[in-house]
Amino acid sequence: MRERRGPDRLSRREFAIGCGAVLGGVLTARRAAAQAAPISAGPAAPQLIEDLVAANRILADQGVVDGYGHVSTRHDRDPNRYLLSRSVAPELVVAADIMEYDLDSNPVRDPGRRQYSERYIHGEIYKLRPDVIAVIHAHTESVVPFTVSSVPLRAIAHSGGFLADGLPNFEIREVGGMTDMLVSNAKFGHALAEKLGDKAAILMRGHGFAATGKSLPYVVGRAIYIGVAAKLQAEAIALGGTVNYLDPEEGRKIEARRDYIRPWELWKREAMGK
Amino acid sequence: MRERRGPDRLSRREFAIGCGAVLGGVLTARRAAAQAAPISAGPAAPQLIEDLVAANRILADQGVVDGYGHVSTRHDRDPNRYLLSRSVAPELVVAADIMEYDLDSNPVRDPGRRQYSERYIHGEIYKLRPDVIAVIHAHTESVVPFTVSSVPLRAIAHSGGFLADGLPNFEIREVGGMTDMLVSNAKFGHALAEKLGDKAAILMRGHGFAATGKSLPYVVGRAIYIGVAAKLQAEAIALGGTVNYLDPEEGRKIEARRDYIRPWELWKREAMGK
Amino acid sequence: MRERRGPDRLSRREFAIGCGAVLGGVLTARRAAAQAAPISAGPAAPQLIEDLVAANRILADQGVVDGYGHVSTRHDRDPNRYLLSRSVAPELVVAADIMEYDLDSNPVRDPGRRQYSERYIHGEIYKLRPDVIAVIHAHTESVVPFTVSSVPLRAIAHSGGFLADGLPNFEIREVGGMTDMLVSNAKFGHALAEKLGDKAAILMRGHGFAATGKSLPYVVGRAIYIGVAAKLQAEAIALGGTVNYLDPEEGRKIEARRDYIRPWELWKREAMGK
């Protein structure tokens, strides 16, 4: 039962690594190493690491994540590698926590460090979506109710342009039946990435969401504003009248010129100035 | 399609400036300069600049704006000029960011700096409303739902006296059809100013609001209390009983003696003490 | 129209003081002084002043007041005098701001300082309620909706014991018709105090509330927990089921042993440590 493997237990792979030395006569050391650890793409650009650390802190500072949730970015030297912190609360992430993974979500080194059990969300999305450069998984409080409600999340305002067309909702029961709800293996991650399709983000029933973007500022902006969109829609519904939603064409026109340059500067200053 | 011109693309005017040197034989340098940059009214009073910087910070500190939104004031030496920051998050605004504009929203200098694409909201309101000395555009979360709901925003309490008569709601579709929702040209700005009429503020469908005032403290107070009014009304509706709204005559009597001297001192201390 | 007299205009009384010197031949200087300024009860206990300053800061720190609202206490040397800050935001109050008033709400000195126009709430309650030692007037956001709703504020929980019997709601229209909503004269203050009766607090339609207590910690506790009670009841109603309210007898038993010693220590530390 792979889905019950906790972040602090040894995976079969890690166990195999430990056994590799003993079984030296059966497998060559080289093959064992190849299985145990993919080859690194080399050091990532310092600015990318700095932005990834900032993205972690911003998500905490803006209330998108609490002790849980994570953000990754593709390696700037190799589209088949991505960068993600070891398992630690986003607010506490520093550069030394960043690990390099292949798209099967195997770390290139230090497999013994505690890792996010749901890193497969990132790897499997990067596999299916070459346009995606950054991914966030979070459980923002305003968004979770929409993952279990028959009322779909929609945009009422400009800032939610990227979800004016609606978002898919990942039901883990369809692929795993009764689980602990975690996307903690490649199978679940792949199913989620397939359900995401070409959308900007995907809801996860009883859990949270995953958002994508063409850069770290972009995905951080989406993760913040999906939470805002959920709050705005809930408030609009609570007024009891009819609600005039954003037209999908308006959403597309908004997204065509969207960047998050102005708020990113602010978010970074606020989060890193602490 | 002027409405899709982003803040970091060259406008036709800016393009023309760049071409001006080349086309020197066709247009005189003087005429090119006159088109490119209106004449300055001279330096504004230092206290006015200080208050405008404070207004930016207060709006961020009080949660009226996030990374977006802006506040302007008329120039104290010339009612045909107004002062507004270059494009930066309000919380980060300093005196050096303040730019001078004519009422067509052309900057008197530094046209190459990033500018708020929606500055036309300010310029066009100043044109039609000589009584207005300061303008704010924001997307306060409690207010946005009322811009898309069939339930109109009304005042239940004293602090919302200025909206007891009701506020107009600007529908950009009426003037621009399917757009990116931004009031990023003179045409949209003019239509908004006309819809505003003689009211204190105007809602903007799927977007936010614009508020006016006879001074910076006054418009900041209105921007803060329009958000409070929206929260109060939403909570009153959610109780499920009948709601006893403020009488418009009560609203007028409140406004006749309204100033924001006491809270302005507090807001400024809180925002600038950081 | 006394109710439209702003805090920064001269009242008839103040005007009379100004004229007193001129009309010296008509009124004796002594009689003019007696009218102009009641005799002081002498300096209040330093601890009482310190607690009154703390109460102001606590109310701001706990979100009971914003730039508006005020808290007073009876003078410890004379039950016919009370202590209240000059007109300033509660968060900014220091000892030097505290003024002494008679129960007609005339200051014993410095009548030219800006004063709270609604100080009559305090004076008129002290007149009718000898048991009351401290009074707060505030506009807490969670409470205001209940002042205009047909749904009465009631207690669902232990912390709201003092309002389990229900609170009266002051309708200023009954005594003043269409007004600017402010209790800015003795007539309105008296009507409010009469409506209060022997209750712990009174709602004020479209405005806020006034709370009473046998000490400053006590009235601060009530002002904080009336806001909590309003939030709790609103949330309970929003769940859509039936609500099991606190029994009035439970409320009385809770109040019989209520003190706010434990949280007062915390509130003071948090508010004064800033």
Place this chain on the structure above:
Amino acid sequence: MRERRGPDRLSRREFAIGCGAVLGGVLTARRAAAQAAPISAGPAAPQLIEDLVAANRILADQGVVDGYGHVSTRHDRDPNRYLLSRSVAPELVVAADIMEYDLDSNPVRDPGRRQYSERYIHGEIYKLRPDVIAVIHAHTESVVPFTVSSVPLRAIAHSGGFLADGLPNFEIREVGGMTDMLVSNAKFGHALAEKLGDKAAILMRGHGFAATGKSLPYVVGRAIYIGVAAKLQAEAIALGGTVNYLDPEEGRKIEARRDYIRPWELWKREAMGK
């Protein structure tokens, strides 16, 4: 009427201690001492005390408690003793405030210090639940409405796995009739512990909740996430559609691998860094 005994009055037991010296001829000093104060299990592990202080601060920092509420842990040297602060707001607790109690909730020393009148919640749960190592009593605002509503608290999301089976709701009227709502004696504490049964937590009508855990990080995590669960469910209901709740089997699978290691590190840093 034991339930009306306030925390600052002498209990009969304490009174007896005071009289013990006088009545020396009747009771032997030894017997009086045995009644007055149980024997200490000796000093607790410093790490446990540190974690208990941290737990207090975290609960305040995370908004689970305000000036009221408390957290205890079993003594590491003796399962028949537990550790709990003297009566003080959780945010202000330091190591010197921690007291040792027997399971009848008698302190082993310093019976004259102000004690939490509801400490019986802790002692009586420890008696009936040998698996429980830590207990929290709190009045989190989002949770209280569910204690008085016909709508039961349920989990919609992963983080509420421990309450997917539902929680009991303690009605103090069943055991005490009309009371001041406080679990301030052994009888009420025992009734609450019986109603708790083998559940993770119990609601308390018109009051709050008590949560249990196998360690301090665990019970703190539950106390935080019961509040989150209540918020999420209330928001989901307010959307007006049908709600897809977590399946109890999903809840059990989640709990089978639950720890709060990652957020505990964050919570502690945030709360103790102040």
